[in-house]
Amino acid sequence: xxxxxxxxQYQHVQEGEDFTxxxxxxxxxxNIQWYKQRPGGHPVFLIQxxxxxxxxxxxxxxxxxxxAKKNSSLHITATQTTDVGTYFCAGLGxxxxxxxxxxxxxxxxx
Amino acid sequence: xxxxxxxxxxxxxxxxxxxxxxCDPISEHNRLYWYRQTLGQGPExxxxxxxxxxxxKSRLLSDRFSAERPKxxxxxxxxxxxxxxxxxxxxxxxxxxxxxxQFFGPGTRLTVL
Numbered sequence: 001x002x003x004x005x006x007x008x009q010y011q012h013v014q015e016g017e018d019f020t021x022x023x024x025x026x027x028x029x030x031n032i033q034w035y036k037q038r039p040g041g042h043p044v045f046l047i048q049x050x051x052x053x054x055x056x057x058x059x060x061x062x063x064x065x066x067x068a069k070k071n072s073s074l075h076i077t078a079t080q081t082t083d084v085g086t087y088f089c090a091g092l093g094x095x096x097x098x099x100x101x102x103x104x105x106x107x108x109x110x
Numbered sequence: 111x112x113x114x115x116x117x118x119x120x121x122x123x124x125x126x127x128x129x130x131x132x133c134d135p136i137s138e139h140n141r142l143y144w145y146r147q148t149l150g151q152g153p154e155x156x157x158x159x160x161x162x163x164x165x166x167k168s169r170l171l172s173d174r175f176s177a178e179r180p181k182x183x184x185x186x187x188x189x190x191x192x193x194x195x196x197x198x199x200x201x202x203x204x205x206x207x208x209x210x211x212q213f214f215g216p217g218t219r220l221t222v223l
Contacts (some may be wrong), residue, residue, distance in 0.1 A: 004152075031209055042201060042214040043153065088152045092209055095166050098143070100152035 002027050002093045006101035014109050019079050021104035023072040023089035030092040032065055032072045037103075038085045046074075046087075079108045114215035116202050122221045123192055130188045131218045135204030142185050143212060144177055145201040153201055159185060160208070192222045 003026045013019050023032070031050045035043035047056055049065035049072065056063045062075045072089055089101040115134045123129050135142050140161050145153035156175065157167045161182035174192075179185040189196055199219050203212040 006152075033211070035212075035214075042216055043203075043212075045211040045213070048209075048211060090152075090212075096208065097155045097158070097166060097168075098212070099155065100145075103150075103152045 002099050004089060004091050004093075004099045004101040006087075006089060006104050008104055009102065010105045010107070012107045012109060013079050015081060016078050019076040019083070019106055021074050021087050021089075021106075023074075023091070023101050025070045025091050025093065025099070027093055028069050030069075032069075032092070033090045033098070034063060034072075034074055035088045035090060035100075036085045037088065041085075043088060076106075079106070081108050081110055084108050114202055114204055114213050116200075116215040116218050118218060119216060120219050120221075122223065124223050125192060125194060127192055128188065128190045129192055129220065130186055131200055131202075131220075133185045133187070133202030133204075133215060135184070135202070136206075136213055137183075139204035139206050139213070140182070141205045141208055142179060143203040143205075144185070144187050145203065147199045147201055147217070148197075156187070189220075192220075194222045196220060197222045 006023050033048045034046040037043045053067045054065045060077045064073045086103045086105045088103045090098045093099050117132045143158040144156040147153045157177050159179040174190045177187045199217045201217045203214045205212045
């Protein structure tokens with residue numbers, strides 16, 4: 001079946017360092033969404049990418065969608081303690097279902 | 111509109127009992143999703159509705175699970191003869207368009223003893 005994997009599973013960074021999480025799908029995706037989930041909270045939408053090779057920025061966050069539409073990445077520049085949480089990608093694949101990745105848990109050390 | 115709401119927020123039940131959860135989506139949203147999330151994992155798709163029509167169900171969804179959205183507004187998810195493996199957070203999400211941003215509710219945490 002369709003799978004979406006994320007690496008790394010956990011990342012600990014010093015405040016001010018950069019952070020990147022990678023999302024890889026076993027099949028081509030129609031689009032990809034990114035969500036952030038704070039501890040004890042629910043997923044909150046960050047952004048959606050649709051086009052092959054698309055790059056979008058939100059302040060310190062940069063999102064990319066791969067040329068083959070099978071992978072994506074989220075990069076955070078100069079992390080802050082408010083960035084703490086788990087970041088999930090969700091790809092729209094077969095059956096018009098969203099397949100969520102396994103998530104990357106980010107810890108920022110002050 | 112205060113967003114997607116789910117009730118109850120917590121449910122503890124004994125194995126073998128039936129449970130029902132409710133989701134109230136954002137009012138103008140046509141699409142409604144149900145997901146299950148266990149600790150350390152991403153949300154796992156269960157099913158979704160376009161208005162009142164249930165369009166897709168996960169192959170992982172056993173016949174003990176059933177969902178309805180009778181009037182295209184709120185939805186219910188029922189689990190019959192609960193098992194300990196059903197213990198999880200059950201998340202509901204809604205969206206305005208089929209491929210658009212999903213707004214998640216706070217979830218219902220189910221514990222099966």
